[in-house]
Amino acid sequence: MKRYITLLFFGVMNILVAAGCSSDDKGSDKPTEPETIQPVAIEKANSTKIYVHYMPWFETNESSADKKWGYHWTMANKNPNTIGANNRREIASYYYPLIGPYHSGDKNVIENHLLLMKYSGIDGVLIDWYGTYDVNDYRMVKENTEQLIAMLDKVGLEYAIVYEDRVTTNVVNAGKAISVTSAAKTDLAYMEKNYFDDANYIKVNGKPLLLNFGPIVLQTPAEWTNVFGTLTTKPTFLTLWDQSVEAGANASGEYAWVYKNSTYLTNFYTSTKPKLSVAMGGAYPGFKDFYAEGGGGSAIGWTIEHNNGATLDETLALAKNANLNYLQLITWNDFGEGTMFEPTVEFGYTYIEKVKTFAGVKNTESFFADISKLYNLRVEKKGNADAQKKLDQAFNYFVSMQPAKAKQLISEIK
Template identity: 85%
Template sequence: MKRYITSLVFGLMNIVMVAGCSSDDKSPEKPIESEVVKPVAIEKTNSTKIYMHYMPWFETNESTSDKKWGYHWTMANKNPNNVGANGRREIASYYYPLIGPYHSGDKNVIENHLLLMKYSGIDGILIDWYGTYDVNDYRMVKENTEQLIDMLEKVGLEYAIVYEDRFLTNVVNAGKAISVTSAAKTDLAYVQNNYFTDANYIKINGKPLLMNFGPIVLQTPAEWTNVFNTLTTKPTFLTLWDHSVKAGENASGEYAWVYKDNSFLTNFYTNTKPKLGVAMGSAYPGFKDFYAEGGGGAAIGWTIEHNNGATLDATLAIAQNAVVDYLQLITWNDFGEGTMFEPTVEFGYSFIEKIKTFSGVKNTENVFPEISRLYDLRVQKKGNVEAQKKLDQAFNYFVSMQSAKAKQIMSEIK
């Protein structure tokens, strides 16, 4: 499959041209030349489509109207306003993001995340999505998702929605919809009208990909048939592993997840994958939830140790041996469950370095620290218009695979 390369053209970038001319030269001055920059797909050798599961649910005290940190940084008993002697905030996780805790709708954060993914050889992201209704934090998740989508095209990455039907009952109980199926119809009509039509929305077998974390609430084929009957475009619909029976013929296949140990992956590839029309594998660096310590409920009850990257190596090898066409990485940033590929204080860039190797990225240059430097400069130079213009140019150079130029322009910022 050809990699998607967006045709979006960025704003013209000024290149100062110093032209020498004699005093008696009467010819008109040449206009400043400009360079048009497009996002370019990274070159890689692995044909497997590699997608990253992404959580757009984080809030900070600067992003909320009540100036409180969001649940996913605090759970029930952590306060990120408390800063330790090491300079780190108190968050509900055993692991600490390299850029610190953040707001998922922050454009600087999104820029950092997507550039790191691009240079890792990741083709697109699978966005955990709660629907359209203004209940609990669902609207915030939707707004953050759309900030993310706005930048995906600029970076040259694809995306698809992972629908969480588990929250439909909350929508009905809040009086926002008359039934769970009517709420789902509203949500998926929105997805069809606003996301499916995007040129960089992931298509499988010519149809837009829609994934579901479950099903949890809509548990019968009749309910899913009812929901999908309102769509003009029937999606390639993937359920969580062993859950497609709940959707019946509406399901095109299943995707693997993370559970207890790697034997469940082996079983999926050996026994389930051959029966599916579409099968999406998974790989993960580990699993260690913070729920009990954070007062966020009972612990999941099992742990998969990260083992200094050995767990990720093993799950990638299992996927490679299974010859999967599609691979989901679990997850970019579920810090509460410790499955994050996002660079952390504890693991550095090691997990995305492994993905870069797995995907066969031809550019062996170590660009990840420079992408982090772009983020640091964005924050440091907040309000400095000239510096931000240069950083915009650096961003454009990064997405067009001109990292040397990006480094050069960043070096000019004092």
């Protein structure tokens, strides 16, 4: 009998522990740990790989060491501490992010961005990257990039680097490297060691994908041969359209960009694409830079109107007709140039809804507003551990393609 009672006692204890409590903490209000769930890919009909160009360069007065807003919100003459009509901060853009101006390294912001991308059928992020050196804001961009990369795997999205070789001149001028090729070799070695082998780093033809915004400084094949010389695996290397000649045989192809009007895209698809081993198309919602008004230099000199979404419709239609393997959305969040797919006050979710349609996402119900609500609750319930655990669980439901469960859980948080 005694042995039976002992076994019964331990059986009850096991049940209590499995239920999340013990003999010592009955009635405690310790937050329930969220269930760990692996990400699940979204189902979509379009086989084109859809990537989005991403700027990790935004900084707020709370994130920066000197308590100042970063250049990309201020340019030369805007002050986000000034709050005007509709409770909007003064920023260097004609458009305003739906979640307000943010720090690119903020995990709540990254979570919001990546969930919106996933549910719009985007496969991955092409990260605008300024290298490894502590010059200007390059270190901050690198740190923000690595916060982004850390969450990409949890959401189930891929990534690749878009290298800005223009930074090498500033690195040399700051006395940090002896030559522009030396600076680039250091940056590429870092990529190979820290990014290229990631399971979710984008591979094209079995090799890591690397884009270059240019070339702008390294403009000869010999320089690129030198830069790639120390790498174990040479990447699938894409330059901007019509610039692969500057990299010679080192280039695997080119990618399209935004310029003046859609004629340039049409020419890329009809004339250039057939000649390339790898071609990445482009689609954009518009272009309206803020440089002149923000005191950030002279205006680019041309504008592509958003036309209530018609510009994006046109560029997506061109991409569809071109039968692309790879498409880059230009861009997620370049507010200074007005090319944002990120939801804004002005356009709402219009642009990512159009991407979702292009991608052929099979679940046509929209959960974008619920993803935004998740972000708002993250901020509102900042110090509430129990609420944050529930929001972690909602995030896990979202990434495992259980959005109805996420929506229900979010609705229960008061």
